[in-house]
Amino acid sequence: MSGTGNSKDVVIVGGGHNGLVAAAYLARAGLSVQVLERLDHTGGAAISAPAFSGHPTRLSRYSYLVSVMPEQLMADLGLDITLVSRPTASYTPTLRDQKPGGLYVERDATRRSFHELTGSAREYDAWREFYADVAELAHVVAPTLLEPLPTDRELAARVDPGIWRDLVTTPLGAAIERRFVDDTVRGVVATDALIGTFASMHDESLIQNRCFLYHLIGNGTGEWRVPVGGMGAVTDALARAAAAAGAEIVTGAGVREIRADASGSGAEVTYDGVDGTHTIAASRVLANVAPWVLKHLLGEPVDDSTKPQGSQLKINVLLDRLPRLRSGVDPAVAFSGTLHLGEDYSQVEAAYADAAAGRVPSTMPGEVYCHSLTDPSILGDVPDGTHTLTYFGLHTPAALFEADPDATKALAVERAIASLDQHLVEPLASCVARDAAGNPCIEAKIPQDVERDLAMPGGHIFHGDLEWPWASHRSRMDTPAQQWGVATHLDSVLLCGSGARRGGAVSGLGGHNAAQAVLASR
Numbered sequence: 001m002s003g004t005g006n007s008k009d010v011v012i013v014g015g016g017h018n019g020l021v022a023a024a025y026l027a028r029a030g031l032s033v034q035v036l037e038r039l040d041h042t043g044g045a046a047i048s049a050p051a052f053s054g055h056p057t058r059l060s061r062y063s064y065l066v067s068v069m070p071e072q073l074m075a076d077l078g079l080d081i082t083l084v085s086r087p088t089a090s091y092t093p094t095l096r097d098q099k100p101g102g103l104y105v106e107r108d109a110t111r112r113s114f115h116e117l118t119g120s121a122r123e124y125d126a127w128r129e130f131y132a133d134v135a136e137l138a139h140v141v142a143p144t145l146l147e148p149l150p151t152d153r154e155l156a157a158r159v160d161p162g163i164w165r166d167l168v169t170t171p172l173g174a175a176i177e178r179r180f181v182d183d184t185v186r187g188v189v190a191t192d193a194l195i196g197t198f199a200s201m202h203d204e205s206l207i208q209n210r211c212f213l214y215h216l217i218g219n220g221t222g223e224w225r226v227p228v229g230g231m232g233a234v235t236d237a238l239a240r241a242a243a244a245a246g247a248e249i250v251t252g253a254g255v256r257e258i259r260a261d262a263s264g265s266g267a268e269v270t271y272d273g274v275d276g277t278h279t280i281a282a283s284r285v286l287a288n289v290a291p292w293v294l295k296h297l298l299g300e301p302v303d304d305s306t307k308p309q310g311s312q313l314k315i316n317v318l319l320d321r322l323p324r325l326r327s328g329v330d331p332a333v334a335f336s337g338t339l340h341l342g343e344d345y346s347q348v349e350a351a352y353a354d355a356a357a358g359r360v361p362s363t364m365p366g367e368v369y370c371h372s373l374t375d376p377s378i379l380g381d382v383p384d385g386t387h388t389l390t391y392f393g394l395h396t397p398a399a400l401f402e403a404d405p406d407a408t409k410a411l412a413v414e415r416a417i418a419s420l421d422q423h424l425v426e427p428l429a430s431c432v433a434r435d436a437a438g439n440p441c442i443e444a445k446i447p448q449d450v451e452r453d454l455a456m457p458g459g460h461i462f463h464g465d466l467e468w469p470w471a472s473h474r475s476r477m478d479t480p481a482q483q484w485g486v487a488t489h490l491d492s493v494l495l496c497g498s499g500a501r502r503g504g505a506v507s508g509l510g511g512h513n514a515a516q517a518v519l520a521s522r
Contacts, residue, residue, distance in 0.1 A: 007281035008032045008248075010518060011269045013255045013297070014288030016044025018497045020238035020249075021511030022286050024077045027245035029519055034280060035242065036253040036271050038455065042239045044288075045454055045461065046506050048232030048378065051443050052318050054436030056380030057372075057388060059316050060231035061443070062450065063461070064369060064390055067218035067225065068507035069234075070146055079237040083225035086374050088337030092188055093327055093423035100326035100423065102334070103184055118182045126179050130189065133163045134216050141213070141469060142220040145502055145509055148483040148516075149471040168468075172209045173201030176345070186345035191367065191394065192216060196461040198311035198397045200352050201345075210466040214504055217469070224338075226374040234506065258285055258297045264491030284521075286496035286514050287488070290456060290463035294488070294495070310447035310459030311355075313366070313393030313412050318433040318441035321385040322370070324425040335370035335389070341419040342366060343394075351395040360400065360408060364415040366393035386433065391416055398447035398458050405448055413444045463499035471501070480520035484513040494518070 010026050012019045015037030027033045041047070045062035066083055074081060092103040094117065104113040114124035140158050144150045156164050166175035172193050180186045190201055193212035201208055216222035227234050243249060253271045260267040270279045287294045295302045322331035342351070342365040351361035372379050372388045379386055393416050401408045421427050433441045447459025456463060471477065471485065481487035485501030486494045496514030497503055503510040 008034045009282065010034075010284045010286060011036065011280055011282040012286045012288055012496065013258070013269065014038075014044070014497060015042035015239075015249060015251065016288055016497065017046045017235050017238055017506055017508060018503070018511035019286070019288035020235060020242050021073065021077070021508040022288070022496045022515045023242035023247040023249070023511075024238060024245050025512060025515035026518060027242060027247040028077075029515075031518070033242075033247040034282075035247060035249045036255055036269065037249065037251045038254040040251050042249060042251065043232060043235035045450075045456070046231040046235045048230030051316055052433070052435040052441040055318055055382065055433065055441065057318055057382060057386070058230050058232065058378050058380070059388055060371065060390070061316060062314065062445070062454065063231050063506050064371065064392075065224040066227055066231075066234060066506050067222060068145075068214060068505045068509065069218070070142075070508075071219055072146060073508050073512055077238070077241045079234075079241060081234055081237050082228040084228055084374050085223065085225055086337045088333055090188065090338040090340060091329065091334040092184055092340040092343065093325055093334070094184055095422065100328070102325075102327045102329055103188065104329070104333075105188070105337075114185070117184065123180060123182050123185045127185065127189075130179050133160070134167065134222070135220070136160065137163055137167055137213070138217040138222055139220045142217050145217075145469060146512060149477070149485050149501065151471050151473040151475070152468070153473045155470055167209060167213065168206075171202045171204065171206060172212055176201065183344040183346050187343040187348050188340055190345055190348055191340065191343050191365070194348065194365075194394045195392070196310065196312050197466070198309065198352070198355070198395060201349060207465050210468055213469070214466055218507075226371050228375050228377060230371075230375070230378050231506065238508075255297060257299065258287075258294075258493065260285070260298070260490040260492050267490075267492045283492070284518050285493045286518070287493060288497040288511070289499075290460070290497070291488075291495065291499040292457045292464065293455065294493070298490075298493070308458040308460035308464040309398045310450060310456070310461055311395065311397040312447065312459075312461060313364075313391070313396040313416060314445040315391035315393070315413060315416060316443040317389040317391070317428075319387045319389055319431045320383070320433045321431050322387055323428055323431045325423055326425055327423070332373060335368065335387075336373040339368040341368060341416075341423075348394065355395045355397055355400055358400065360411050360415060361395055362415070364393055364412065364419045365395060366391050366416055366419060368420065391420075396446065398451075401446050401448055405446065409444055409446050412446070413442070461498075462504040463497055466504045467501050469502045480517040484517040484520075486510070486514040486517050
């Protein structure tokens with residue numbers, strides 16, 4: 001069966017969080033909007049779902065924290081979302097001369113912990129100075145995220161030249177090595193530059209600098225918060241807001257083709273629905289898919305060498321109890337923030353060299369989160385002591401798994417768990433719950449899994465390398481789409497996902513900015 005549906009003002013391809021943000025803004029402005037989602041549910045990577053049979057616990061199976069989403073956006077759309085601050089910013093267990101210790105950081109860094117680890121106040125003072133500089137840049141950049149793109153020159157004029165140099169124009173590794181001495185402190189700073197990003201800290205592309213900035217500018221504070229109810233609560237609220245405003249959300253709708261009018265006056269979208277193939281016309285099509293996928297949908301030549309390559313190992317675990325640490329720190333404290341593993345600066349750079357040479361890093365750098373300590377509502381009716389654990393590994397690019405995905409994944413998971421076990425009184429395996437079939441409650445996802453599950457090319461969680469959240473002063477800014485950082489080469493097709501400038505992370509910025517560009521064009 002095939003047919004042509006009624007035309008809409010806007011058709012949005014992809015029902016991830018950015019598509020829902022765009023739909024809500026546009027429908028609230030009175031436009032007719034249809035969202036087409038390939039899967040049987042909206043939310044994309046920001047979903048919550050049970051992962052283990054016999055257990056009701058709902059895990060944030062892909063994305064897992066919220067930082068960059070502006071509070072103004074949430075207020076604009078009247079979102080019923082509760083974001084909770086984690087009591088601990090981070091804990092990094094250490095073994096120096098086989099003596100267990102650790103670096104404990106609250107939202108305000110703990111001076112005593114720095115002194116105990118490094119032997120002086122120097123690193124603590126350097127830490128405070130460095131993050132004060134980061135905050136200065138964040139306070140300038142964050143308010144612009146919901147506005148037309150500023151230029152690099154405009155922002156640079158408002159920031160101390162030394163800060164702009166350290167964070168924007170030279171590889172971040174140079175600043176870290178100049179400002180800090182301790183290997184662990186250096187590594188804790190560096191890891192925010194490497195989430196989902198495969199790069200050396202000295203990469204001349206500065207991709208690590210861009211990743212670092214995105215992780216630290218959210219609402220001017222960079223604080224990463226836990227959504228009560230899991231990540232699915234965020235996208236569920238967005239879907240309700242979009243539907244309440246009048247947007248039509250169609251799931252099970254796999255888009256096969258976008259045909260843009262040569263005059264730029266509109267486009268047609270063909271999709272396969274549960275009841276056959278349909279074509280719908282629209283004045284504007286918003287692509288909440290990766291730019292690489294959009295080329296396919298437009299029928300344009302695609303160079304496989306330009307396909308994005310993700311770089312992460314995500315492991316979801318359900319525990320019967322939290323494991324005890326050799327350092328003696330309370331597990332409820334250590335696991336309540338970000339627990340850094342194998343992330344000394346030298347270890348991070350060695351892991352990059354290993355992976356670049358095609359080897360699973362001998363020491364796996366990664367971070368662990370226990371969201372159920374902050375939000376026990378995700379657990380459901382479970383025995384006392386039950387907790388979730390999420391591991392996010394760095395320097396595991398998609399290419400690493402291509403030859404033998406299953407065996408390489410198993411080795412990466414083994415080394416990731418080993419990086420935690422060396423700091424535990426008891427091995428993690430002794431604390432892992434069992435599913436209904438008696439199997440350990442451990443779920444691992446490599447970039448290939450993310451691509452298969454979510455159609456993100458190469459499993460790249462940002463849809464491609466992040467760009468600066470501003471425009472070059474040389475950029476053309478003639479159209480609303482260019483001014484808002486959502487333009488493609490077609491006037492009637494705009495980016496609205498993570499692949500837009502100022503995309504990436506669970507921010508809603510791509511959706512907001514595409515909606516503003518549409519409204520400014522009317």
